[in-house]
Amino acid sequence: MDRDSMTQHHHRPHFARRLLGASAIALAAALAPLASAAAQQAAPASTEAPAKTDPRYVWDLTPIFKDDASWDAARKQALADLPSLDALKGTLGKDAATLRAAMDRMSKVGHDVERVLVYAYLQYSTDTRNNAYQERWSLAQALSAQAQAATAWVSPEVQGVGAEKIASFIKADAGLSKHAFRLNDILRLKAHTLTPETEAALAALGPVLGSASNTYSALANADIDWPEITLPDGTKRKVNQSAYQSLRQNDDRAVRKLVFDTFWTKFGQYATTMGNTLGAAVQTGTIDAKLRGYPTAVAASLANNDIPESVYRTLVAEANKGLPTLHRYFKLRQKMLKLPDLYYYDIYPSLISLDKKFTLDESRTTTLAAVKPLGKEYGDMLAALTAKRTMHVYPSEGKDSGAYHWGSYGLDPYIFLNHQDDYNSMSTYAHEWGHGMHSALASKNQPYELANYSLFMAEIASTTNEMLLTDYLVSKAKTKEEKLFYLGQSLEGLRGTFFRQTMFAEFELATHDAVERGEALSGSKMKDIYCGLLKKYHGDAEGVMKIDEKYCAEWAFIPHFYRPFYVFQYATSISAGTYFAEQISKGGAKARDNYLNVLKAGGSEYPYPLLKKAGLDMATAAPYQALVRRMDATIDQMEKLLAE
Ligand SMILES: [Zn+2]
Numbered sequence: 195m196d197r198d199s200m201t202q203h204h205h206r207p208h209f210a211r212r213l214l215g216a217s218a219i220a221l222a223a224a225l226a227p228l229a230s231a232a233a234q235q236a237a238p239a240s241t242e243a244p245a246k247t248d249p250r251y252v253w254d255l256t257p258i259f260k261d262d263a264s265w266d267a268a269r270k271q272a273l274a275d276l277p278s279l280d281a282l283k284g285t286l287g288k289d290a291a292t293l294r295a296a297m298d299r300m301s302k303v304g305h306d307v308e309r310v311l312v313y314a315y316l317q318y319s320t321d322t323r324n325n326a327y328q329e330r331w332s333l334a335q336a337l338s339a340q341a342q343a344a345t346a347w348v349s350p351e352v353q354g355v356g357a358e359k360i361a362s363f364i365k366a367d368a369g370l371s372k373h374a375f376r377l378n379d380i381l382r383l384k385a386h387t388l389t390p391e392t393e394a395a396l397a398a399l400g401p402v403l404g405s406a407s408n409t410y411s412a413l414a415n416a417d418i419d420w421p422e423i424t425l426p427d428g429t430k431r432k433v434n435q436s437a438y439q440s441l442r443q444n445d446d447r448a449v450r451k452l453v454f455d456t457f458w459t460k461f462g463q464y465a466t467t468m469g470n471t472l473g474a475a476v477q478t479g480t481i482d483a484k485l486r487g488y489p490t491a492v493a494a495s496l497a498n499n500d501i502p503e504s505v506y507r508t509l510v511a512e513a514n515k516g517l518p519t520l521h522r523y524f525k526l527r528q529k530m531l532k533l534p535d536l537y538y539y540d541i542y543p544s545l546i547s548l549d550k551k552f553t554l555d556e557s558r559t560t561t562l563a564a565v566k567p568l569g570k571e572y573g574d575m576l577a578a579l580t581a582k583r584t585m586h587v588y589p590s591e592g593k594d595s596g597a598y599h600w601g602s603y604g605l606d607p608y609i610f611l612n613h614q615d616d617y618n619s620m621s622t623y624a625h626e627w628g629h630g631m632h633s634a635l636a637s638k639n640q641p642y643e644l645a646n647y648s649l650f651m652a653e654i655a656s657t658t659n660e661m662l663l664t665d666y667l668v669s670k671a672k673t674k675e676e677k678l679f680y681l682g683q684s685l686e687g688l689r690g691t692f693f694r695q696t697m698f699a700e701f702e703l704a705t706h707d708a709v710e711r712g713e714a715l716s717g718s719k720m721k722d723i724y725c726g727l728l729k730k731y732h733g734d735a736e737g738v739m740k741i742d743e744k745y746c747a748e749w750a751f752i753p754h755f756y757r758p759f760y761v762f763q764y765a766t767s768i769s770a771g772t773y774f775a776e777q778i779s780k781g782g783a784k785a786r787d788n789y790l791n792v793l794k795a796g797g798s799e800y801p802y803p804l805l806k807k808a809g810l811d812m813a814t815a816a817p818y819q820a821l822v823r824r825m826d827a828t829i830d831q832m833e834k835l836l837a838e
Pocket residue numbers: 204625629652653656
């Protein structure tokens with residue numbers, strides 16, 4: 195779970211539930227990060243011991259399909275059902291009963307397609323080398339794409355029927371209430387939808403318009419000829435992306451510097467080409483926004499979930515106000531690492547090591563104890579779910595790295611882990627079960643159509659669990675070192691997920707703003723923007739950390755820049771999670787219930803008003819200040835421990 199570059203973080207396939215009628219571009223975008231994340235990851239080392247292949251540690255997929263043959267039968271059935279969806283074309287405006295029947299039918303097929311996708315993906319991720327798994331996963335994706343195509347007419351037709359008629363149908367037929375959110379959402383976007391001919395032309399050009407990210411990925415992952423370095427012990431290492439990610443944590447400062455110098459100098463040589471690819475991606479976004487009548491690209495992107503632009507801009511402004519706290523953390527880091535000064539290559543080594551094992555059973559019992567403040571309902575449900583065979587626990591040959599949660603509505607959530615019995619594994623366990631519980635509570639309380647929550651909400655439950663876990667561990671720690679370790683890990687999480695992701699978000703805003711002002715974007719201009727941000731965030735002028743200009747080539751490396759206005763959601767989520775954890779541990783059933791109601795609401799409401807109802811206005815400073823406050827309190831605690 196490397197939150198830092200987000201190339202190796204827990205990824206979950208972000209599509210499916212409201213699959214039918216969703217835009218094909220959204221699906222392609224959802225699939226893209228998966229592919230790139232997998233491509234950049236080194237295969238996990240095999241630590242397979244006989245006990246770890248015990249069926250208790252390998253999930254049971256039979257609740258989804260009893261065997262591969264049933265999966266294939268369901269896939270073929272769904273394919274055969276698709277023409278019946280096409281046949282509904284032209285009927286949606288007839289009357290309420292016809293609209294309800296059509297929407298029910300699309301839900302049914304959408305749910306069937308979801309199960310086909312989930313089963314195939316879960317299987318595939320456990321051994322990506324397995325040909326049968328690969329084939330099933332690509333057949334499932336093909337089915338999903340065909341389902342999208344078979345329902346591409348739905349949005350334009352609903353928009354054509356119009357708000358007034360749709361509202362009268364919803365009023366007349368109670369069976370339409372569960373479809374109302376989706377119907378109204380389609381109507382809301384009418385003003386930003388182009389004529390069918392233009393939409394079709396843009397959709398046809400989609401693969402070309404999105405090709406900048408493929409070029410980036412081909413260059414960064416395949417074509418660059420990475421230089422070799424010699425480590426102090428005489429071994430030679432090629433400094434490619436995965437070597438960079440592991441060597442930058444090296445305890446030997448000279449190794450870190452060598453790795454940074456080598457990797458970023460090499461990346462910097464491609465600044466002109468990368469400037470063209472990223473510049474093209476930014477241009478595409480701003481042109482698309484303009485065509486659709488949005489004031490800015492950021493507004494267009496946030497409109498998908500009806501998030502006010504002020505949320506994004508408040509996040510950036512508040513992170514800037516919180517920089518003195520980030521700098522305090524860097525000062526503490528310098529002191530703990532006993533360094534005479536601090537450079538950018540000093541941010542990755544751990545502050546303190548902890549020689550302690552956390553088995554799967556310990557991860558479970560500790561997580562259950564840590565989430566006690568969430569109440570009995572939550573605790574009982576989590577205890578019951580984690581006792582089932584819904585986890586794929588240990589690393590093995592061919593298994594994808596990282597961790598994720600996915601599942602299908604009406605079934606228990608599935609959790610994919612690479613548990614290595616260390617602290618990070620336990621933290622990931624608590625994190626992924628946060629996702630799992632969010633989905634389980636939403637499934638239990640919402641119909642299929644309203645259960646799926648948006649990306650903006652997705653990391654709140656997971657980070658709340660992480661906060662509660664840290665608080666619990668610190669309170670139970672037996673030694674000063676153990677306490678310092680948990681607190682240090684927590685600080686690193688806040689830096690990587692809040693400040694670093696917001697720095698990325700600020701870069702995206704600056705590059706898009708520049709294009710929208712009519713300025714040209716080049717590699718050297720992007721380097722200047724990025725350098726300014728690196729220096730500001732790391733306190734170069736304040737003497738906190740020196741930023742060598744070479745390392746400013748980092749802008750060209752961040753794959754998420756090809757999916758703009760996305761990473762800010764990690765920062766908003768961890769802020770919301772911090773806010774909720776703070777409110778809940780202050781006590782009070784009200785705060786807890788507010789939080790649980792957010793989870794139970796699933797996707798029945800837009801994220802911004804949903805959180806507001808729970809007392810949290812994401813367009814105000816409150817959540818971001820809660821995060822900075824927590825960071826300050828953590829530093830205070832550590833400084834006190836170190837002074838003892
Ligand atoms: Zn997550």
